Amino acid sequence: MAYQRKVYHRDENCLNCGYPLIGNYCGQCGQKAHLHKDNFLHMVLHFVGDYFHYDNKFWLTLKTMFVSPGKITAEFIAGRRVKYLNPIQLYIFVTALSFLFLLGGSKKGNRKADSIQITTGDLQISKKDSLKMQSDSLYRDSLKQLVIENPKRGLSDLFSFENDCNSKEDYNKQQAALPENERNSWLQSFFIRKSFDLDKEYQSKDMINKIFMEKMTHNFPKVFFVLLPFFALLLKLVYIRKPFFYIDHVIFSLHFHAILFLVLDLQKLLSKILPKNSTAFVLLGVVAALSIYLFLSMRRVYNSSVVKTLIKQVLVFSVYGLGFVLMFIALLALTFAFL
Secondary structure, eight states, rough: OOOOSSOOOOOSBBBBTOOOOSSSSSSTOOOBSSSOOHHHHHHHHHHHHTTTTTHHHHHHHHHHHHHHHHHHHHHHHOOOOSSSSSSSHHHHHHHHHHHHHHHHHHHHHHHHHHTEEEETEEEEHHHHHTTTTTOOHHHHHHHHHHHHHOOOGGGGGGGOOOOOOOOOHHHHHHHHSSOOGSOHHHHHHHHHHHHHHHHHEEEEEEEEHHHHHHHHHHHTTHHHHHHHHHHHHHHHHTTTTOOOHHHHHHHHHHHHHHHHHHHHHHHHHHHSSSSSGGHHHHHHHHHHHHHHHHHHHOOOOOOHHHHHHHHHHHHHHHHHHHHHHHHHHHHHHHHHTTO
């Protein structure tokens, strides 16, 4: 029997789910109403086309986001969504890419830090060798004095408070001997005791700072899981009279944060290529570009006047920036507390 290239079924019901067929596709499961057998090449091409369908949507979405700020958000709110990538998928993909880029850069920096030579008086040792000498009190005291006098101190020192005690036990005795109104606050006492525990466990502030930065890098994405709905809430408040649901503002927030991460990636790439003295100008350009992008997006999506959009943008940007600073400080404190 000769091979039949195309064999169409003549059934009135879908071969997949049995639903009555009307048109070229099943109204229940979406399978084609007319099936045919294809050659191997057609199957391969069909598979490749389906596999890269996500990428096609991705590149179209990115192009539209950069060329026409706010257009994709307006299209999603209006219900025209098929040709664009889902906002959550876009955000997850972009943030994953951004933080992989960030982690790659931080590892490179750690390798450089291991090769730095520490000089204190006539003593010259590497950081790697210094960790092997922690049992020797002379080396330990020299390194401790070096870290204290070094102006480039680690982020964990933000939570180190001045005290003249040598151990946590001495500190507890000192606090107990003081009048209640002269004692440190609960928060100060917590971080001072935590500093003593870390010094006892690691015996090197270099090691503490290294672990601290690793945990900060790991926990930093969690900040935006709070800031993203917070940004949408701000939009909801400033456009309270507009006929938008909160989910519409969330879509706007997802698109804007995706652009935010992409622009920050570009800024980090440019900072590596351009001279170091141009870093401030690049950062200023990033802030200006994001401000202009946010203004154009708000104008397109919410259809407000130039003056109203500008006032609401400044208000949203200011409160959002304050929220970012507070969340970052909270992340620093929590990371150090659970180190």
